[in-house]
Amino acid sequence: MERPSLLLLPPEITDLIFSTIPIHDSTKLRLLCKSYNHRFQSHFRTKIFTYLRLNTHPSTIHHLSKITQSGVGPWIQHITFSSKPLSKLNPNISLSSPSDDHENDYNTSSKYLPPPPPPNDLTEILNHLPNLRLIDFDGSCNITNWKEIISSISKSQVSAIETLRSPPGKMLVSGLLLSPSEMEQYSYGSFDRLKTLEMHTEGMPMQNFWSWISIIGRNCLEDLTIRNSRNDIDNDINSIIDNHHQNSISANPDHIDNFLPQTFNLPHLKRLHLDDLYLTVKDITNHLLPSHISSQFEKLNLTKCHLLPNDPAQNWFIILTHLKTHTFPKLTYLKLSLSGYYNGITTYDLPDLKFNTNEIIISGAGKTAKPWNQRNTKCEVKLRSGEWNTYVVRKSLWEELDRVMRDGLGEEVFWESLTNGKWTSDRATRLKRIIKVREVSRLEYGERGDPRLWERIRAISREVDSDCEDVWY
Known part of the structure; x- marks a missing residue:
């Protein structure tokens, strides 16, 4: 009678069993015999190498080179880059082409560490990762990394990447500007x-930044997320105006046709x-949401976006009518x-709008989401x-x-x-009017403001709103 063995089970069963075994136990399983090692080698490599978290220091890139030379490159599908903790030894080291000075510093820092990789080694390594699909970065990485x-x-010649995420920290848009030659290499x-x-990102994205997105996303890009932060709105918009009207007599932001x-x-x-x-x-109606993608488009989320010309009520109405x-x-x-989000306008406030028709379908697996053009979709x-x-x-x-x-x-x-007439009510515009009074006061009288305006602020706060009451239904 043949001895019981995992090898006698159907492959589907052994695959299911191995998928539940912790990594250290799977290592022991491979050491039992040559047959087990041969049978479960691919599973082991999938567990170990499908996802890698790598430091951006050259020594780590050198180890990655060794890993790919061992033949496990095809198993690597997801890499997260981090610049800690080894990068603190020498944060100025370049990934692609470390200088001789850096190499000397590196060799003298520790005799136990391997030598740094040769120039462009990361590009060569990536050529051996044919199934690399996702690249992201943790918060320790900077824009240089x-x-x-x-x-x-x-x-490189890698062409399987499906997802790319920048570091979650805000990267200055000014540091993302690319030269024409750099832009061209992304077309390959x-x-x-x-x-x-x-x-x-942080700052004001320029056309150069949008052009780069268009180049790398022209073939398959389905999901685009840009979380930006503008610290100095006035300076940002002034720089935009200068770029758009450097040869124009009138530099009016209302005359800007497009940022894209x-x-x-x-x-x-x-x-x-x-x-x-x-x-x-x-930008939205002609480039981001043109009519030719209307049949496939699924999700739209716009937060704190400032539209020009500066008439929010009309701008957002045009976008909704476009949809x-x-x-x-x-x-x-x-x-x-x-x-x-439009505190400069104190006569009205626009509402937040939200619907998610996927949430409406609560019961019944497999049911499709309700289209928004059904009259009973709220x-x-x-x-x-x-x-x-x-x-x-x-x-x-x-x-x-x-x-x-x-x-x-x-x-x-x-x-x-x-809004049932509430968008122009005293209650809806109250906070905007208070903010406007404070801004004017600080502009004219400094940070503490004009004490004579405090009473005006208190009067706005004491308003009784007979035309609007809190409602939730």
Whole structure:
């Protein structure tokens, strides 16, 4: 009678068993005999090498080179880069081409560490990772680390990358500017299969930055996320105006037609998430959400985005009518964060709009999400009420747009109907008016402001709102 053995079980069963075994136990299993080692070698490599977390120090890149030379390169699918803790030894070391001075410093720092890799070694290593699909970075990486690694990818022959994420810390947009030669190298195919791009930036993205996104995302990009942070809005917009009107007599921000280049095109885009960016209406309707992607687009999330020309009520109405005109039948998620983000305008406040038709389908596995163009699909309309409260009502966004567009009415009628007339109420604009008084006071009288305006602020805070009350239904 043959002795019991895992090798006698069907491959499907052994695969299932091995997938539940911890790594250290799988090592012991391979040491039992040559047959076990041969049978479970691929499983072991999948467990160990599918995901790697690598330090950006040259010694770590050198070890990665050894790993790929051993034949496990095809198993590596996900790499997270970190610049700690070894990078603290010499943070100025370059990944792609360390100088002789750096090499000498490295060799004298410790005789036990292996020598640094030769120039462009990371590019050569990447050529042996045919199944590398995801690259991301932790918060310790800076923009220099990111640019060097991304540049190495573009120079390599790896073409399976589907997801690219920048470090979660804010990278200065000014440091992302690329020369024409650098831009050209991204056209060679390393990102032809890129489907997801997530960027964390700080400052004002220029056309150069958007051009780079268009180049690497032109073939397959479906999911674009840019979480930006603008520390000095006035300086940022002034620099934009200078760039757009350096040969013009009038430098009026209302005359800026676009921040995105005319060649910007992401034909396969399905999901878009933008935070704290300056855009124009044409940027959104002509480049980010053009009519030719309406049949595939699924998710739109715009937060704190400032649109030019500076008429928020009209701008966002145009964007919503654009969605309505071209139907966007697969749009299942919409989030526009508008309330409280236009403090310079104190006569009205725009509401936050949100619907997620996937959440409506709670029961029944396999059911498709409700399209937003069904008349019974409700959108949550949320408006700031006073200093702390919120006014919320649920309306059919499709029906509201349909009625206003059919009757040829304008944006004022639309927002009035959508918010039940609350968008211009004293309660909705109260905090914006207080902020405006404080800004004017500080501008004229310094940080402490003018004491004579304090009473005005207190008067606004004491207002009784007979036309608006807190509602949630």
